[in-house]
Amino acid sequence: MPASTTTTTAHIITDTDRTQLLTNGCTSQHDPDFDPPPVTKLFMPDGPGT
Numbered sequence: 001m002p003a004s005t006t007t008t009t010a011h012i013i014t015d016t017d018r019t020q021l022l023t024n025g026c027t028s029q030h031d032p033d034f035d036p037p038p039v040t041k042l043f044m045p046d047g048p049g050t
Helices: 015-030
Strands: none
Touching: none
16 A cells, blocks of 8 residues: 655645735735735744844
């Protein structure tokens, strides 16, 4: 019997945040003065901010 393979995907951005990010991106393309507020903040423990 062959070994089963599974794929695990980490969902780090919620569907709501993804929708808002895409909306902000589309709005930014049509309005160069659009300055959206932050939607999400990503933390990288190995990054320079730690």
